[in-house]
Amino acid sequence: MGLQEFWFIAIAVLFIGYFVLEGFDFGVGMLMPFLGRERSPRSDSEERHADAEVGEKRRRAVLNTIGPVWDGNEVWLITAGGALFAAFPEWYATLFAGFYLPLLLILVALILRICAIEYRGKIDDPVWRRRCDLGIGIGSWVPAVLWGVAFANIVSGVAIDENKKVTAGLLDLLGPYALLGGATMALVFALHGAVFIALKTSGDVHEDAVRMAVRLSIPALIVGGGFALWTQLAHGTTWTWILVGVAAASLIAVVALTAKVREGWAFVFTTVAVIAVVVLLFGSLFPDVMPSTTDPAFSLTVENASSSPYTLKVMTWAAAFMAPVVIGYQAWTYWVFRKRISTAHIPDSIGLSLGRSK
Template identity: 55%
Template sequence: MELSTLWFLLIALLFIGYFVLEGFDFGVGMLLPVLGRDERERRVMINTIGPVWDGNEVWLITAGGAMFAAFPEWYASLFSGFYLPLLLILLALILRGVAFEYRGKRPAASWKRRWDWCIVFGSAVPAFLWGVAFANIVRGVPLNAEHDYTGNLFTLLNLYAVLGGLTTVALFLTHGAIFIALKTVGGIRHRANLLAERLGVFAVLAAALFLGVTLLRRATPAAVVLAVLAALCLIGGLIANRMPSRTDPAGRREGWAFVGTAAAIALAVASLFADLYPFVLPSTVDPLTNSLTVGNASSTPYTLKIMTWVAVVFTPLVLLYQGWTYWVFRRRIGTSHIPEEPAPAPASGGRAV
């Protein structure tokens, strides 16, 4: 296997990891005002992703760095042509990170409510725009002979791309609801199970329509197989979410449900990359001469060789550390684990009642 193809597969793997792990982060954030009926329940939801959300974003940073080093032409054309959507994603992620840190700085309910909506916004915008971006990458964009993007923002907001954005939102909402059910106890767990059932119907329909349109346009045998497996895993996860647990009479098989939705997202993203190969960014102007491929967009073989050795050394260490983090914070939590917030101190000169 050529090193350029190997790095295409590694970048695909990094984006798969990002969407699987950050996907439930986005889902939890979007569902914060839906499942969290009071402040303690919202704190429970935030605490389910508190130890891992920033680590999950490392997958995106690594994927961007790998793309820059292994496929500089792809990186340059993508980040210049998709500049505004990617900037909006970056700003939303910054806002979400700030909201996680600042919502607990004051006891006022209005203060927390504003930051909660920042978390919702900071989760929904990337969830939608990542679907838009990847739909355009697979569909192709107008590139000239110099591989420069010649469209505008509205070129990217075509019907196929909007369908891709709605699909990722639906999948992440379902994935997040099942993750909340997996990580909590009590009423919030039960409500998350029920909501996952309803959201799952929309996720199945949206994913089936999007992957169906994608495969009708240009399909490889590998892409078709992966798409079918993704659909089966999503349906299997939703079935597991309805089945009672053998060990916990109060719950369902959320563990298998989460495995199903995670596998569905992973296989769906893999299907898109399989459909894309050997292109990395097709051109809709002149697909034969203007498109970027694994061959004409890659770095020199020497650069790829050095990167491969670096990846061999450091990738296992990163995976072990992140796996250890999930293991340490594997237990369920509920409102009983959330301490009451202290009452605000009386104003200066006032008298406590």
């Protein structure tokens, strides 16, 4: 295996890390409004206020499951983008120029989510918090869907001319296969997030997360299984059938395990399902990195899109020294914050008051 193939695999591993870790972050953001609702709305104003306080603590408990780790999880995307730029500059240039609008929307949504998470607790005002919750939701749903759309288009191919320029428009990127990819990413991430919340919480929030995981498991199995099968039949190779089977078996296991409230093993299998789908996408893509539907001769491959051998060699040495440090630090962070959270651990809201009536 040469350095070009090694860095193709390395970029696939970086995206696996990003989708596994940021996937449950997205899922938590998607489900936060549903798992943070009050259980028994009352008619009396004082009781409604008490229920609102309980609902707020539930939402904060859900958000706190990813509080110590969500920003570290995004480092995987930055690293993947940097590795893509350095190892395959032609791939990077064609991808970012051709998918400019979808990638810009992902970036804007991620910025919106970051601001909403960071500033949600700065002001003690229900309207402010609702707006921040909306930002967290939008910043979770939009990237999840668009990442699925983007990778589906990368695998199926887009119109690329002889100058390595994508000539397809935005509507050309929204075909049935791409939209199914977006739906798959959204549902699998939502399920991944629900199982993660169940794993990280106790009490009422845990019970609601388990129920949500049960509801999501079958739709995720059907949609995700359909996307994996379509990918295999249209773009896969002989060995990638294994990945289709692994993804399907993992999602079937999640259906059974969530019904039995075995959230630990369910999280293991949602992780395996995400890994299998990403490996299926990259395995179906190789040796191309961006197939051209205009003419196969215009396709970008690991050979014609890569940097010089010297650049790849320097990158390899840098990664060999830095990757263990980064992975070790992140693993330590997860170990430190491994305990479950409940609403009993959530203190009363603090922050600047805007003087509105609650």
